[in-house]
Amino acid sequence: MLYIISLIVHVLSIVIWIGGVAFVTLVTFPMILREEKSLEQVLMFQGIEHRFAKIAKIMVILAGISGFYLLYEKGLSTGAWIMIIVWALYASLLFGLEKIIFKKLFDKPAGEQLDTKKVFYFLQVFHWIVLALSFSAIAAGIWTGHY
């Protein structure tokens, strides 16, 4: 029973979290890149990012707790390792690394102009990479659960 509950929590948290990443990558970034004014671009990005970061943090914690319980029930496998590595990357991004990257991208010394087109292009490519990694973790999970 606890196993099924963990599996439901695991899959639901992943649907919300990776679904959000897919939405940001496929819908939000193209919208931001189409915006001409750089101030509007930064505001749009920060508004969405600020809201989603909280949701993503909760989902990453839930996916982690349920994942470790599933691991306890099923034992380690190659697929589990892939999930753990992608999860650890996400957790470090959300709980620290992201702040450092944003600071580097958006904080410019006084007088220096921020090239927002370049910054958002970089962020979009970065999100494509993260999304591709997430898809491989989903495939690894299905492999682990059904092989």
Ligand code: HEM
């Ligand atoms: C990016 C992070 C993760 C993604 C996208 C992910 C995705 C999935 C998916 C889609 C399943 C398949 C469920 C099914 O079809 O029945 C699954 C199962 C599983 N996950 Fe994850 N997971 C992630 C993180 C983790 C972590 C951190 C752990 C362990 C600490 C973990 C351990 C497991 C285990 C053991 C199963 C197999 C359950 C079974 O055999 O029924 N996952 N995961």
